[in-house]
């Protein structure tokens with residue numbers, strides 16, 4: 790394993806990485822599924838929307854904790870064998886994840902807050918914790934249209950997230966099977982590659 794990189798991420802960084810990854814995949818799949826449900830399944834749709842909001846806010850909180858951890862704990866250096874442009878691309882993709890992981894839930898929160906239903910349907914995370922709606926939309930005339938427009942932005946951000954996940958997965962597999970430089974193993978909880 791030439792130029793192998795043996796320094797690992799901290800257990801906290803590894804735990805947050807995989808917890809957010811699992812929640813994120815579920816959130817993306819669940820988001821498209823609930824959105825596509827027909828009106829006849831209004832009850833299920835409503836329940837799934839409540840869960841979507843709850844998990845979305847959870848992802849936002851976990852991301853803020855992760856960002857705090859990242860800013861106070863140095864990540865292991867990338868292997869020397871990587872070209873400068875590859876290192877820049879990796880750093881850019883990682884920054885892109887943080888931007889999307891904050892922007893996506895914030896956009897979702899704006900969708901719900903702008904909706905004309907915001908006043909009559911309060912949000913309770915996991916049915917228990919009251920979660921406020923953002924107060925920017927009080928005087929807006931057509932809140933329905935505005936909420937739809939923000940929902941489109943939320944959807945585009947979800948597509949951008951899927952593209953980034955595919956890129957990230959591809960890069961991880963390239964490190965593991967082509968470069969064989971141990972980069973994937975640094976983020977795996979059990980396997981030391």
Ligand code: HEM
Pocket residue numbers: 813816817818819820821824825838841842843844845846848849890893894895896897898899900901940941943944947950
């Ligand atoms: C990382 C977090 C999140 C991800 C990955 C995510 C992903 C998605 C996806 C894929 C959709 C379906 C888009 C479509 O088919 O148009 C969706 C819809 C939706 N999301 Fe999120 N979401 C997240 C966070 C949130 C949060 C925090 C809220 C609210 C507090 C929220 C509220 C909504 C709503 C209301 C819709 C339905 C929009 C509509 O009916 O047009 N999302 N989300």
